[in-house]
Amino acid sequence: MATATHLAELQQQIRHRYHDLSKRLQQVAHYVMDNPNSIAFDTVAVIATHASVPPSTLIRFANAFEFSGFNEMKQLFRKNLVEETSSYTERAKLLQHRKGEHQSLDTPTDVLMQFSQANAVALQEMPSTISSELLNNAVTLLENAETIYVVGMRRSFSIAAYFAYALRHLERRVVLVDGFGGMANEQMALVSERDVVVSASFPAYSEETVLLCERAAASNAKQVVFTDSQVSPLAANSDVCFVVKEAEVESFRSQAASMCLAQTLAVSLAFRLSKSG
Template identity: 40%
Template sequence: MTKEISADQLMQRIAEEYEDLSKQLKVIAKYVEEHRQTLVLERITDIAQACEVQPSAIVRFAQRFGFSGFSDMQTVFRDAFAPAGGNVNNYQKRIRSVIATQDTPLSNTQVTQNFIAACQQGLDELSQALDPAAIDKAVELLVKADNIYVVAVRRMFPIASYISYALQHTAKRVHLVSGLGGMYHDQIRSIRENDLMIAISFQPYGKETRYCARVAGQNKAKQLVITDSQLSPLARNADAVLTVKEGTAFSFRSLTSTISLCQALFIALSYRLELVIEETRDAGAYDD
């Protein structure tokens, strides 16, 4: 390469140019995003097989972003991610290996321990991959918002419900877009330029959340997206993106890392607002 580039800068460029890539290169881009912490350990033939493309396609992908070839691109990820990524990935493999090699059924306690270990692995990876600039931007958006709309569906809905509850402890006007009665349109239509929408969505990215994001964009509202990839369709028009890779066990993804991140955002916002949670005004009981 004629110009040095960091791994974060490369991933940002991939995200910006993702829609212009061919179908094959999009598959490779997603693989790079999902495996960037272990990319330095993989051979080009292994990646090609996982993406169901020829090795030459991997080379074309690297050249598309200004590298001489795959090895040249690999160097970027070696410098940025190899030290932190190796142990996380090995630990994850050990968890899965234990499950796969059991001669007898696991006890309830063993199942619980394995799932907790997967959650711990997800939290470790979240901590290692935190982007300080993205966190700062997210908190700044929360501070400046007149109204905050929170939307998530299905598996992510409990997270939206929690962060809406937490934000109610501030003076912010908070709206949980629940879609009750199919009223997504009615609940999101009043979002405006000085408002903020928090969208929480992971693959396969709920169509309802994408609809709300489109309305927010049309109404010039700010968007804070919590998702699993910079290549998420929600990330492309967001003002701030926070990515989370949840731990997985027994084919179930945990919610631990996502809810921890949301709690941390609320605490950071409270710190900025000098809010003492325990001293927020109580209007009294329902029957007072």
């Protein structure tokens, strides 16, 4: 395995090797994938504390991916931040400003204000974290699919229901796998390599969704995933993995960013189909 020269390449290597790593190294992988700013700027000692591992484990993690040390791996994260847009900087300023404020949630207006501000930040950040390549690849898969299966259980069901609704208005053959009557497996019975499975799941991940994605992989179906991390259980078998960072207020997670992404894919597909006649 060659040493990664770009952050995206390293993230891909971590995703593919995640299940072969020891539990300690998996713990580091989670932190590394989910906290790129910390990896770029914090010291090894601080990162080790936040990841709840000894500093030596960080060095072993870097060595496992052919780096001479953890600081060498850190350079990929710093380089990536330099190349990114300023949206992260603007977000950091906003969050720092809000840390000094008293965030009251005593009234519905307070709750609305906090969710509105948090969602605004999440939506502003999303274009800088989701590449045009991922978007184009997902739209191409949807365009060429014989049947599109949409899976989203529990709190992700609203995302799946909207996406299935939008695709049906584009005259796509769509199956919303809702598991009604315990029939999820039957709803996926005919999935094949000609199809695309679009799934959404966030912590705590839906066991039903994970199992259905594994079934799709066994049938060689293409998969487009909405999730929260490159090492989520849905990511391993995905062809396109969208890591969506949702806004959160007092542990209540929003769905605004995921809905925005679903609408983006549906409308992009509509324009693609109109151009192709």
